[in-house]
Amino acid sequence: MINKVTTLDEAMKDIRDGSSIMVGGFLDSGRPDTLERKLADIGARDLTIISMCTGTEKSELYRVFTQGQVSKVIASYIRFNPVSIQMILKDPKSVTLLPMGTLTERIRAGGTGLGGILTAVGVGTLVEEGKQKINIDGRDYLLELPIRADFAIVHAYMADEMGNLVFRGTKRNFNAVMPYSADFVIAEAEHVVKAGEISPDDVVVPGIFVDAVVKV
Amino acid sequence: MDKKEIIARRVAKELKNGDVVNLGIGTPTLAANYVPEGVTVIFQSENGMLGIGPAREPGSTDDTYTNAGGALITAIPGASVFDNTMSFAVIRSGRVKTAVLGALEVDEFGSIANWMIPKKSVNGMGGAMDLVVGAKRIIVAMEHTVKGKPKILKKCTLPLTAAREVDMIITELCVIEVDHEKGLTLTELAPGVTVDEVRAATEVPFKVSPDLKTMELM
Numbered sequence: 001m002i003n004k005v006t007t008l009d010e011a012m013k014d015i016r017d018g019s020s021i022m023v024g025g026f027l028d029s030g031r032p033d034t035l036e037r038k039l040a041d042i043g044a045r046d047l048t049i050i051s052m053c054t055g056t057e058k059s060e061l062y063r064v065f066t067q068g069q070v071s072k073v074i075a076s077y078i079r080f081n082p083v084s085i086q087m088i089l090k091d092p093k094s095v096t097l098l099p100m101g102t103l104t105e106r107i108r109a110g111g112t113g114l115g116g117i118l119t120a121v122g123v124g125t126l127v128e129e130g131k132q133k134i135n136i137d138g139r140d141y142l143l144e145l146p147i148r149a150d151f152a153i154v155h156a157y158m159a160d161e162m163g164n165l166v167f168r169g170t171k172r173n174f175n176a177v178m179p180y181s182a183d184f185v186i187a188e189a190e191h192v193v194k195a196g197e198i199s200p201d202d203v204v205v206p207g208i209f210v211d212a213v214v215k216v
Numbered sequence: 217m218d219k220k221e222i223i224a225r226r227v228a229k230e231l232k233n234g235d236v237v238n239l240g241i242g243t244p245t246l247a248a249n250y251v252p253e254g255v256t257v258i259f260q261s262e263n264g265m266l267g268i269g270p271a272r273e274p275g276s277t278d279d280t281y282t283n284a285g286g287a288l289i290t291a292i293p294g295a296s297v298f299d300n301t302m303s304f305a306v307i308r309s310g311r312v313k314t315a316v317l318g319a320l321e322v323d324e325f326g327s328i329a330n331w332m333i334p335k336k337s338v339n340g341m342g343g344a345m346d347l348v349v350g351a352k353r354i355i356v357a358m359e360h361t362v363k364g365k366p367k368i369l370k371k372c373t374l375p376l377t378a379a380r381e382v383d384m385i386i387t388e389l390c391v392i393e394v395d396h397e398k399g400l401t402l403t404e405l406a407p408g409v410t411v412d413e414v415r416a417a418t419e420v421p422f423k424v425s426p427d428l429k430t431m432e433l434m
Contacts, residue, residue, distance in 0.1 A: 026263040026264075026282070026284075026300070027263075027282070027285075027286040028282075028286055029263065029279065029282040029286065052300070053340070056286075075340060076340050076341065076342050076343070077339065077340040077341075077342040078338065078339065078340045079339040079340060085337070085338055088338050089335065089338065097338070097340045097341060098341075099341050099343070099344075099345035099346050100262060100300070100304065100341070100342055100343040100346060101303075101304030101307060101308055101343065101345075101346035101350075102345075102346070104300040104301045104303075104304055105301065105304065108301050119308065120308075120349055121308065121345050121346045121349045121350070121378075122345055123349075123379075124376060124378065124379035125345065125375065125376045125377065125378065125379075126375050126376075127341075127345065168280055169279075169280035169281045169282075169291075169297055170261070170263045170264055170265050170280070170281050170282050170297055171280075172264055172297060172298065172299040172300075173263045173264055173299065173300050174299075174300050175299075176299035176300075177299050177300055177301050204299075
């Protein structure tokens, strides 16, 4: 019998200084608010945050930044988090910006046994700096390498004891991608049910990708 | 009619029945309000949706569906949602017929800059680079100048979003078609605007179409 449902404290207990953490959500949509709040409360420092955006000023993730817990960022859009904008202006190396489709595919590659992906997006721009260019059938592509993290924290609409995840509306976004690619995946869910209560047809992220489920 | 409405109304004319379209944040998004009755456009959003419907009523708290700008939206009958990976698969594979986005600068061969001003402001590129490279047709919808300075330049000065990808520029003054080898051709003027006014507001020379028309805005 497998039961991944646990407490917030237990789920987040191994996060420490220097951890790399993928954070689901898209702007304010489908953010793992409870897990972000806990991350701020834990106070671990020198974190690497990997996220579509660096949160908005009303997000819990923003507090993780204002408390100075973050030393590195990999993201696509930082406009709504002034702390992350200051980070990149002061030290461009502290924030890696990627085209959103490249970010999402690099994360996917990190957890799906791929050695990288080739994309034409970013050719001829700052994004190509330091990257290997490969020509296939006359078109230049950038070799973009996999991204992994120690932890992923994501938000789901429903989870079962096995860790199977179901989402609603546009809240799948990165929440359904990041579980592939972290060593320890924590999902918060609005509804937590017994195994068997979610139809196999409805599962979006299979439970094997999820290590801990927290009811919010 | 203010500048934004002129631009949005003209952009809407480019959207045809059955087209898959991505509208950028700001003025491009307004174009959805002017799609003619009887024309169904399938609006795509980077966060992971095809079939965006009208915005929710002000005051609504139903956040089931949001667009890429974070606005609360509805879904049309037949809409679908998916994760971000699928969303960019749709974009990079050319299934988005038209992407409409704003720009800080565009050059005569269709290179575009719209994601950062070094040492001053860095938003991040979001989905813009993927859209500009992946979508079949790129329309830049923007005000013709910023603080009186041209935005259509000989060469972009800011870091590029992509090189030689823009196909059409729609501003409150005119419509310009972009050939990635031959440069710019003025094809339409907004009502009351002259070719000389467009020249004065544009850094780079352009050809004038022998077929020059007045923008239809209704």
